[in-house]
Amino acid sequence: MAITLSASDAPSPPLSARLSPPQVWGIVLLAPYLLVFLAFVVYPVGYGLWLARQPASYVALYNDPIFARAAVNTLIFLVIGINIKMLIALFLSGFFAQQRPWIRWLSVIFILPWAVPSIPTILSVRFMLNPEWGVVNQLIFKFTGDDGPNWLNDPAVALAMAIGVHIWKSLPFWTLILLTGRLAISHDLYEASDVDGANWWQKFRYITWPSMQTLYITCTLLSMIWTLGDFNSVYLLTGGGPADLTHVLSTLGIRYLRLDQLSLAMASIVCAMPFVLPLVYFMMKRLSR
Amino acid sequence: MKLPTLREVGTEAKLLLIGIPVFIWTMIPIYHMFVFAISPKEDAFSGKLWPTHPTFHNFSIVFHQQHYFLRDFWIQFWNSTVIALAVGALTLFVATAAAFSISRLRVPGGRAVMNMALFTYFIPAAFLAVPMYRTMGTYGLLNNHWSLILAMVTIAAPYAIWVLKQASDKLPVELDEAATMDGATTLQLFRLVYVPLMMPSLVAVGTYAILLAWNEYLYAFLLLSKDTDITLPVALGNFLAADDSPWELLMTTGFIYALPPAAVYYAFKRYMVGGLTAGAVKS
Numbered sequence: 209m210a211i212t213l214s215a216s217d218a219p220s221p222p223l224s225a226r227l228s229p230p231q232v233w234g235i236v237l238l239a240p241y242l243l244v245f246l247a248f249v250v251y252p253v254g255y256g257l258w259l260a261r262q263p264a265s266y267v268a269l270y271n272d273p274i275f276a277r278a279a280v281n282t283l284i285f286l287v288i289g290i291n292i293k294m295l296i297a298l299f300l301s302g303f304f305a306q307q308r309p310w311i312r313w314l315s316v317i318f319i320l321p322w323a324v325p326s327i328p329t330i331l332s333v334r335f336m337l338n339p340e341w342g343v344v345n346q347l348i349f350k351f352t353g354d355d356g357p358n359w360l361n362d363p364a365v366a367l368a369m370a371i372g373v374h375i376w377k378s379l380p381f382w383t384l385i386l387l388t389g390r391l392a393i394s395h396d397l398y399e400a401s402d403v404d405g406a407n408w409w410q411k412f413r414y415i416t417w418p419s420m421q422t423l424y425i426t427c428t429l430l431s432m433i434w435t436l437g438d439f440n441s442v443y444l445l446t447g448g449g450p451a452d453l454t455h456v457l458s459t460l461g462i463r464y465l466r467l468d469q470l471s472l473a474m475a476s477i478v479c480a481m482p483f484v485l486p487l488v489y490f491m492m493k494r495l496s497r
Numbered sequence: 498m499k500l501p502t503l504r505e506v507g508t509e510a511k512l513l514l515i516g517i518p519v520f521i522w523t524m525i526p527i528y529h530m531f532v533f534a535i536s537p538k539e540d541a542f543s544g545k546l547w548p549t550h551p552t553f554h555n556f557s558i559v560f561h562q563q564h565y566f567l568r569d570f571w572i573q574f575w576n577s578t579v580i581a582l583a584v585g586a587l588t589l590f591v592a593t594a595a596a597f598s599i600s601r602l603r604v605p606g607g608r609a610v611m612n613m614a615l616f617t618y619f620i621p622a623a624f625l626a627v628p629m630y631r632t633m634g635t636y637g638l639l640n641n642h643w644s645l646i647l648a649m650v651t652i653a654a655p656y657a658i659w660v661l662k663q664a665s666d667k668l669p670v671e672l673d674e675a676a677t678m679d680g681a682t683t684l685q686l687f688r689l690v691y692v693p694l695m696m697p698s699l700v701a702v703g704t705y706a707i708l709l710a711w712n713e714y715l716y717a718f719l720l721l722s723k724d725t726d727i728t729l730p731v732a733l734g735n736f737l738a739a740d741d742s743p744w745e746l747l748m749t750t751g752f753i754y755a756l757p758p759a760a761v762y763y764a765f766k767r768y769m770v771g772g773l774t775a776g777a778v779k780s
Contacts, residue, residue, distance in 0.1 A: 233683040234604030237594035248651040256628030323762035325712040327730045328751025332530040437621025458623030488619040
């Protein structure tokens with residue numbers, strides 16, 4: 209798909225000799241990016257698609273229970289995880305829109321998960337959930353005298369924890385974006401509605417939401433596309449385990465790659481394209497206006 | 498002084514009821530990491546909320562590379578730094594040139610290039626990693642820092658170009674016309690007019706690229722493998738290879754690794770918020 213798109217859209221430099229000097233410079237200055245794009249996007253994607261051409265790969269994928277599980281996990285991650293995250297972000301953007309000095313300070317702290325790299329914090333959570341030595345189970349033991357569950361050994365819990373880690377990391381970013389949208393709403397509208405005696409729900413329903421829904425939906429779709437590529441949250445927390453039951457498509461592709469099954473890796477990615485491309489198309493329409 | 502009304506107290510209490518959980522939720526993993534970093538081994542594994550004998554001994558072990566997992570700490574730190582700075586510089590160069598060309602010089606086909614770049618921006622990075630890995634092998638760049646640098650430039654450039662293009666579309670055309678009338682060549686226009694005016698966006702984009710490269714795990718882990726070639730995040734991941742990993746040292750190293758990007762983020766927050774959120778907000 210990338211190939212057909214770039215082939216049809218590729219600029220055909222009009223090599224008429226009457227190019228003005230600025231246009232010559234334009235081509236020269238554009239060249240570095242074009243080179244990067246050809247060498248590290250067009251060629252790899254084309255090569256990858258060529259590798260994924262054999263129907264046998266798709267049969268192998270279809271017969272691999274790990275693939276089906278990863279596809280389901282990815283759907284859960286996107287549909288449930290992202291929507292929960294965006295709803296919380298929408299709610300918190302209202303909270304951070306309140307003008308209070310302490311809320312300003314809190315917003316500075318709140319952005320920390322986004323500002324720090326994800327690897328150390330994910331590993332930190334991983335150890336917290338360690339069944340023997342982690343602080344969670346030690347606290348459970350202290351207060352109840354019982355051993356806590358082996359958190360990451362239950363696929364459902366482990367996946368939920370991976371979603372939790374993802375939310376922890378990216379919630380601040382989306383809250384900030386939605387906050388910007390919220391602050392752009394004219395204050396007069398709220399004052400007028402106060403005069404009319406509207407309650408908070410009516411204010412949200414008739415003022416906030418209509419002004420923010422486009423932004424909200426754009427953000428949700430964008431977050432879904434990016435989350436498809438979220439390798440760290442799953443890989444560093446569960447490693448795809450237990451028994452390869454918590455893989456998502458991004459970790460599965462890398463798993464096949466590590467097992468030297470490149471055509472399977474590419475085929476699994478190609479299988480995701482029917483979901484990715486409409487989202488990408490929609491986002492590109494949005495952004496290139 | 499006016500006493501707060503009951504209603505105001507109620508509102509404040511409701512806000513606190515949201516604010517306190519938000520604070521706890523945000524701080525837990527970071528606090529846990531910090532406690533580990535200042536705990537001796539026995540304290541770290543006993544699940545204490547604050548160590549009985551806080552110490553900076555772990556930092557000293559990391560800085561003096563006194564553990565098997567840490568024997569290349571400084572060289573890995575150096576690798577991370579060099580790669581991040583190289584990605585920042587190269588992305589800035591490639592993206593500024595492209596944005597200038599598309600937005601100011603209106604080069605034919607510029608819009609198509611912009612669309613291709615945007616398309617790349619939306620391919621999930623973990624998907625591109627699979628064919629990219631094989632391609633780097635074909636180019637003979639595996640286990641070479643250039644592979645990671647070029648891969649990260651590929652990922653950072655589309656967004657950088659887009660942000661810079663948006664910003665430079667806002668500069669008045671008259672500026673270019675006036676400069677050209679005064680006899681400025683295209684390069685002078687670029688160097689003396691365009692770059693100075695674009696400074697805030699350039700800072701934002703450069704910071705974005707540097708942080709992206711410093712924080713990258715997946716590509717670094719695929720493309721580099723020798724202990725003296727890898728970057729810090731890969732070294733952190735390698736701690737997991739052993740069953741009896743020294744978690745207190747892992748957390749200490751992680752803490753050290755997390756500090757520079759956090760500092761950079763907060764130092765350039767002004768630019769980051771203005772330049773980068775604009776991207777997603779436009780709807």
